Amino acid sequence: MTVDMSQFYEVFFEEAAEHLASMESLLLKLDINAPDPDELNAVFRAAHSIKGGSGTFGFTDMTGVTHILENLLDKIRKGELALRQEMIDVFLEAGDVLKGQLDAHRSGGAGVDETTVAHVCAVLAQLASEDTAPVAAPPPSVTPRQGRTRFHLAFKRVAKAKLENLLRELAGNGDLKVQEESGNENLSIMLDTSLSETDLLEMIQYVVSLKQVVLATGEIDPTEFAREAFGFFEGNPGAPEEAPVAEEGDGFGLFISPAELKSQQEADDGFGLFDDAPGMEQIKQVAAAAPSKPLAAAPGKTPMPTATNAEGSSIRVSVEKVDQLINLVGELVITQAMLAQTTANVDPALYEVLLNSVSQLERNTRDLQESVMSIRMMPISFVFSRFPRVVRDVATKLGKQVELRTIGEGTELDKGLIEKIADPLTHLVRNSLDHGIETPEKRIAAGKDPKGTLTLRASHQGGNIVIEVSDDGGGLSRERILAKAKEKDIPVSDSITDQEVWLLIFAPGFSTAEVVTDVSGRGVGMDVVKRNIEGMGGRVELDSKTGVGTTVTIRLPLTLAILDGMSVAVGDEIFIIPLNYIIESLQPAERDVKTVASEGRVVNVRGEYLPLMALHSLFNIKPKTRDPSKGILVVIESDGAKAALLVDELVGQHQVVIKSLETNFRKVRGISAATIMGDGKVALILDMAALVRMARG
């Protein structure tokens, strides 16, 4: 029977990625002086599982790295070696290498630079060989370096790719010399290494079957391969005097006696049976019985469906399926709204039952929508979990001491947002580390704890999720920002408030860093962060006190699929304005609206002149009124700039299901998406940022 292993790849990839992530977070938490044995075990197990899986599914490059990694971890776990900072460093590096290899297998990416792999392996192997006496070996024919053994290895019919992997692993563990390459994927090599024979074999076994290897501490007898299929390890305990010819390969038919089974256990076929162990009774019976006969000794014949017992409490589902579900629920919400609208006009006395059912449908639909949306929700810890590593690496590079605190990691938000928020957040964290938190000397001089604190906090506030990145560093400098603004020819008034000064750092190309470092401060940054977050329908705020610290606050909608909007009417059309952009709505007095030459109309709102934009002229619709004093002005704000939109009337506030206009129609200037209203009509959702830009010219 052949089994297509590739069907398990995806599960393995996910699993390995999870193990790598947990390994990293555990490593970062480890107390070097007194590591928790449970945590060490967990790290070991993660490496171990990756090794087992990658070996089974044929990703031998990963197996090689995890094997060496596991060796060192095992020694630490058993207390043979003391944990040191440099070990953690190389463990993390190894984790990165594995991640790279995993990505390469997963997406056919570029993979990892071979020298990096070899380097990490070499460092791991060297650390593992320290302090422990190398296993005594038979005197080598030519004396290799002290504490090392010279092995001669011959490989037979090993696929080229596997062989390359193997040679790379071996080279990372000692001095490798290829003696003979007799074509046909046969190869004999000489290796001086501090590894013990058992370690070496174990490592090789992960890449190639031991049947294909002959290993000796002396010269290899070339006739060794004559015996095919079975390899012998001279001097290895338990090596057979003569290899029994087993039924392996036949796979079925002959049940051999326990005695034969016993002899087979040493045949290096990777499995064995303890002769006198419990359970052998049955094997003897099986051996005696015809293969088809059911086991008499097996207690009970309970017909038990496996399905009931099968998996734990969660299942993996592809994102597309969930999205499809969300889409369908969206349609259902629309249908329900249409039904509600139709039934609004019927006689309540005559159709009481119908109306009751409709209102029940509305409740159920809303609940259903909420639960379906919650499937896509993921805790923000998925993003936060990467920061311990970032903070550690960046702080070390900059010579700063930083403690990272994360609060509210369980706060959930949409998966799509989780993916998009990672980059902007990383940027903010790096910025805080680089420009915010001072060096220990400066901090001591300022009377602060030499160790700075960076806090990541997530919470729900209304329909929004709020993420804060705050540091207790030096804060922003008003003078420096103003000086920089002057230098960049950004117009600023003299009476500018602190809040407005801070907003300047979100201007394109603005960087006040005195020194441009490789961590941040290349002049691209805060403006990109702001743009990205606004692209997600969110907002960024910044608060800072000189000498005390800086806090950047990001507000995001919980999901990208639903939007809180105000519906407004222009002529016969309905438009949706996203609620979080609206500041106020008002009906201006005639004298407040003025026409400015070349700039169109402006409206005076309590002393502030805002550009006035009439939606009807923008979209070429015949309105009910062209006179602002008879219609309604909706004041909106985007990118810190305000504008007033003239509409006929406000219709109401809704939660609308967002439908992409681009996938269903095409991109339209000033429109970000569409939705379907209760009456079945399409309403367009206005793109606030674009409208404000248009209004401002």
Added chain:
Amino acid sequence: MAKTILAIDDSTSIRQMVAFTLKGAGYEVVEAVDGEDGLNKAKAKPFNLVLTDQNMPKMDGITLIKSLRAMPQYKNTPILVLTTEAGDTMKSQGKAAGATGWLVKPFDPQKLMDVVKKVIG
């Protein structure tokens, strides 16, 4: 009637591979995610064969085997350890705990089937 096998491994991919292979060969397979889970499932109903990983969270394979052997209904059930280490320590530990045999990881589906067939037919 199909023979039942309890497959215990903390790695989902390995577990799925084992279960898929054995189900394909006509066995009934119940999966468990660690030693503790395995023990509970073993208590709930009898199995013809137990396949267990050694290194697992909560309860490792050796402890599980010892616990199973202490139960009358598992006194004679074949138990195989799937292990990455085939060293003598593991073997003597496995034997002392009462395992029937071992199978070294990585293994391919064919080998797994061969071994299982040998043990329970």
